Amino acid sequence: MKLLEDYIKKYANVPNENVLKVDCFLNHQIDTNLMMEIAKDLKEHFKNKKITKIVTIETSGIAPSVFLGYLLNVPVVFMKKNNSRIMVDENYHTQVHSFTKNKDYDLIASKKYITKDDSILFIDDFMANGEACLGAIRIIEQAQAHLVGIGIVIEKAFQEGRKKVEEAGYEVYSLARVQSLEKNKVQFVDESN
Amino acid sequence: MKLLEDYIKKYANVPNENVLKVDCFLNHQIDTNLMMEIAKDLKEHFKNKKITKIVTIETSGIAPSVFLGYLLNVPVVFMKKNNSRIMVDENYHTQVHSFTKNKDYDLIASKKYITKDDSILFIDDFMANGEACLGAIRIIEQAQAHLVGIGIVIEKAFQEGRKKVEEAGYEVYSLARVQSLEKNKVQFVDESN
Numbered sequence: 039m040k041l042l043e044d045y046i047k048k049y050a051n052v053p054n055e056n057v058l059k060v061d062c063f064l065n066h067q068i069d070t071n072l073m074m075e076i077a078k079d080l081k082e083h084f085k086n087k088k089i090t091k092i093v094t095i096e097t098s099g100i101a102p103s104v105f106l107g108y109l110l111n112v113p114v115v116f117m118k119k120n121n122s123r124i125m126v127d128e129n130y131h132t133q134v135h136s137f138t139k140n141k142d143y144d145l146i147a148s149k150k151y152i153t154k155d156d157s158i159l160f161i162d163d164f165m166a167n168g169e170a171c172l173g174a175i176r177i178i179e180q181a182q183a184h185l186v187g188i189g190i191v192i193e194k195a196f197q198e199g200r201k202k203v204e205e206a207g208y209e210v211y212s213l214a215r216v217q218s219l220e221k222n223k224v225q226f227v228d229e230s231n
Numbered sequence: 232m233k234l235l236e237d238y239i240k241k242y243a244n245v246p247n248e249n250v251l252k253v254d255c256f257l258n259h260q261i262d263t264n265l266m267m268e269i270a271k272d273l274k275e276h277f278k279n280k281k282i283t284k285i286v287t288i289e290t291s292g293i294a295p296s297v298f299l300g301y302l303l304n305v306p307v308v309f310m311k312k313n314n315s316r317i318m319v320d321e322n323y324h325t326q327v328h329s330f331t332k333n334k335d336y337d338l339i340a341s342k343k344y345i346t347k348d349d350s351i352l353f354i355d356d357f358m359a360n361g362e363a364c365l366g367a368i369r370i371i372e373q374a375q376a377h378l379v380g381i382g383i384v385i386e387k388a389f390q391e392g393r394k395k396v397e398e399a400g401y402e403v404y405s406l407a408r409v410q411s412l413e414k415n416k417v418q419f420v421d422e423s424n
Contacts, residue, residue: 067344068293068307070300097289097309100261104294105301107263114261116290151260 039079039213043226045072046192046214052222064163064191065098076213077105080161080189083211087186090157091115093178095145095170098163102191106161115151117174120144130180134173137166145173147181154182165190165212168199175206192216195227232272232406236419238265239385239407245415257356257384258291269406270298273354273382276404280379283350284308286371288338288363291356295384299354308344310367313337323373327366330359338366340374347375358383358405361392368399385409388420 051059063069080102092114094103100116107114120131120143131146152158160174171188178185185208193200193212196219200210215227244252256262273295285307287296293309300307313324313336324339345351353367364381371378378401386393386405389412393403408420 061341062343063306066308066311066341068297068300068309070297070307071304073297074301097293097311100290100293101297101307104261104263104266104297107261108267108298111264113256114263114294115259116261118259118290148254148259150255 039076041072041075042191042214045069046216046224050224052219052224054222055219058192058194058216058219058224060192064101068101070101073101074105076102076191077109079213080106080211081109084159084187084189087159088157089159089186090155091152091159092161093117093147093152093158093174094161095119095174099161102163103161106159115147117145117147117177120146130177132173132176132180134169137169145170145177147177149181152178152181152183156181156183157186158183159187159189160185161189163191164194165192165199165203165210166194166197168197168202171199171203172206175203175208187211189213232269234265234268235384235407238262239409239417243417245412245417247415248412251385251387251409251412251417253385257294261294263294266294267298269295269384270302272406273299273404274302277352277380277382280352281350282352282379283348284345284352285354286310286340286345286351286367287354288312288367292354295356296354299352308340310338310340310370313339323370325366325369325373327362330362338363338370340370342374345371345374345376349374349376350379351376352380352382353378354382356384357387358385358392358396358403359387359390361390361395364392364396365399368396368401380404382406
């Protein structure tokens with residue numbers, strides 16, 4: 039998505055070859071017009087899929103997801119990250135390892151809001167190692183819901199996430215695919231071809 | 232706001248006289264059409280104010296805020312809750328006590344995204360004891376930004392939040408004001424007059 043790549047080029051901060059900070063339009067401050075454009079792109083890409091629900095993970099997946107939910111006229115469910123290991127029967131839960139923070143957390147969703155009748159589009163702000171996405175997939179599979187697609191705003195294509203998710207049997211659609219962050223500079227996949 | 236009150240009457244869960252659970256349209260599953268209607272109501276209420284930025288608190292304040300930000304064509308900044316007490320010079324931070332969880336957390340916002348040039352509308356999903364709102368006010372005041380208004384989706388009017396925030400010198404506009412949760416039933420302020 040050209041507009042998103044332009045935003046990343048213009049506003050992202052690259053402190054080192056592994057970290058891409060987009061606090062100024064996605065992860066702390068949110069550019070609401072950009073979120074709507076992201077939602078329109080995702081709607082167009084998944085237009086042939088029957089979607090009954092958007093699922094995302096708190097916190098930064100929520101903004102693009104709610105615009106997409108509005109455009110598709112479906113609800114959004116955000117999975118919660120929990121460090122306290124409260125295991126409640128009414129929730130699905132799975133353990134996820136965060137490489138960024140080097141710790142585990144529980145990903146949780148209520149059994150009421152993800153069911154076998156749902157056709158789910160999973161949306162997240164970032165994909166790197168794919169651990170969060172795989173955790174979300176495990177919960178969606180526990181619920182016996184149908185996962186119709188995965189939409190990612192920014193993919194760090196030099197990490198293993200896409201490979202692992204594709205090996206699990208799911209396609210990944212990313213709006214921006216970062217090939218490299220070397221020399222404090224963002225290079226996209228399509229630029230390196 | 233009639234539509235919101237209807238949603239609360241129809242979908243809210245009232246396990247006891249202090250707890251109002253609206254997981255099914257606001258705090259876990261998000262009704263995106265309702266969020267847009269909430270944003271339209273807030274836009275109308277604050278139409279005479281100059282607003283350069285919406286500020287909210289993660290997580291459940293984000294959905295109504297991004298629709299309002301879109302309608303007003305301004306960015307949204309969500310303050311982060313942090314338990315790890317990382318004090319970084321580039322952030323404003325203040326300590327907030329959560330009565331719900333009976334613990335303290337740090338509320339954090341980057342100095343880059345709240346500045347003295349901003350005219351801020353603060354939005355949150357709930358107001359009960361007002362501690363989160365007062366924390367947000369302290370950060371906005373630290374930043375010497377101008378706080379032009381406070382919009383709350385659901386106010387537990389039988390708790391002290393509004394009184395404390397008004398004593399701090401700010402007006403509160405709430406879309407639904409809950410007077411009582413006694414006998415597992417929601418009663419709104421306007422119904423009890």
